[in-house]
Amino acid sequence: MEFYFKSNELFKSMEHFALGIDIGGTTTTFGLVDQKGSVQFEKVIPTKDYPSADTLLKEIEAILKEENLLRSLVGIGIGAPNGNSQTGQIEFAPNLLWKGIVPICSMAMDIFHLPCLLINDANAAAVGEKMFGAAKNESHFVTITLGTGLGSGIFINNELVEGAHGFAGEFGHIRIIQDGRSCGCGRKGCLETYASSTGVVRTYELFTSNANKLNKEVVSAKEIFDKAAKGDAMCQEVVEYTASILGNALADFACFSDPKMYVLFGGIAQSGDAFTKRVQHYMDANLLKVLQGKVQVVTSQLHNQNAAVLGTAASIFWKILKNNNQ
Numbered sequence: 163m164e165f166y167f168k169s170n171e172l173f174k175s176m177e178h179f180a181l182g183i184d185i186g187g188t189t190t191t192f193g194l195v196d197q198k199g200s201v202q203f204e205k206v207i208p209t210k211d212y213p214s215a216d217t218l219l220k221e222i223e224a225i226l227k228e229e230n231l232l233r234s235l236v237g238i239g240i241g242a243p244n245g246n247s248q249t250g251q252i253e254f255a256p257n258l259l260w261k262g263i264v265p266i267c268s269m270a271m272d273i274f275h276l277p278c279l280l281i282n283d284a285n286a287a288a289v290g291e292k293m294f295g296a297a298k299n300e301s302h303f304v305t306i307t308l309g310t311g312l313g314s315g316i317f318i319n320n321e322l323v324e325g326a327h328g329f330a331g332e333f334g335h336i337r338i339i340q341d342g343r344s345c346g347c348g349r350k351g352c353l354e355t356y357a358s359s360t361g362v363v364r365t366y367e368l369f370t371s372n373a374n375k376l377n378k379e380v381v382s383a384k385e386i387f388d389k390a391a392k393g394d395a396m397c398q399e400v401v402e403y404t405a406s407i408l409g410n411a412l413a414d415f416a417c418f419s420d421p422k423m424y425v426l427f428g429g430i431a432q433s434g435d436a437f438t439k440r441v442q443h444y445m446d447a448n449l450l451k452v453l454q455g456k457v458q459v460v461t462s463q464l465h466n467q468n469a470a471v472l473g474t475a476a477s478i479f480w481k482i483l484k485n486n487n488q
């Protein structure tokens with residue numbers, strides 16, 4: 163997050179907004195976020211309508227100009243698949259029409275004349291939680307993003323840990339079961355093949371077939387969690403199994419980064435506190451003695467729909483605060 167941030171002369175006026183842009187394969191969501199974490203303007207446009215990143219950014223600029231929202235901007239945070247935070251480039255993203263290397267941050271700087279940074283979704287969620295959510299007062303915490311896969315964002319000593327190559331926090335790919343389920347990364351037994359929305363569905367399919375239940379209907383993780391909350395025994399078993407796998411993994415990871423808090427983010431985590439409590443239970447039961455009673459598992463306080471925009475925008479505010487404190 164260093165490369166494209168040169169100014170620490172910002173924040174001179176009282177009113178300022180960060181522009182958060184979340185680029186996905188199908189849609190791009192962008193919005194303006196104020197310093198308190200309120201999303202003031204948000205819009206969704208179809209990514210596939212734009213033949214290049216340049217044309218997409220120019221469209222965003224035109225929309226904001228028309229709304230008279232450009233003047234108060236202090237910077238731009240972008241989240242994108244295969245985004246390299248160190249170079250500010252999208253690199254060989256399989257789900258985007260824009261092929262090869264796309265220098266999206268320098269494009270944005272040319273168009274908006276503002277500092278820009280690129281951040282992955284798991285790290286954006288961590289910064290969002292730090293600026294506006296459950297981890298406001300924490301210097302040592304880890305966010306766990308439970309979506310199609312499992313991502314994590316790690317704060318140690320009040321710093322986001324990105325690693326030598328920008329891949330720190332690929333926690334979804336620690337292998338927790340030898341020769342376990344096949345993972346998209348090409349290996350077997352990765353945590354995200356169990357603890358993610360796809361992992362939950364795989365567990366459900368396994369449990370129903372073990373019980374000789376011919377369950378051909380397609381179910382989503384959300385449906386499974388909803389049914390569990392209403393008392394469905396099979397779905398409760400699935401939720402319990404998922405919580406035990408995740409809780410165990412969090413207990414082990416606590417030995418590495420010694421966090422005070424884990425924040426669970428994403429659809430299945432935010433369906434209610436019941437899952438979070440079970441994860442806490444299994445983590446507590448497996449924690450190293452010196453850490454027992456010292457690590458809290460909580461549910462994210464970011465609203466799911468705005469989280470990507472909030473997180474990317476938060477990363478700009480965070481960077482400005484860090485620069486000003488140096």
Ligand SMILES: [Zn+2]
Pocket residue numbers: 334335345346347348349352
């Ligand atoms: Zn994997």
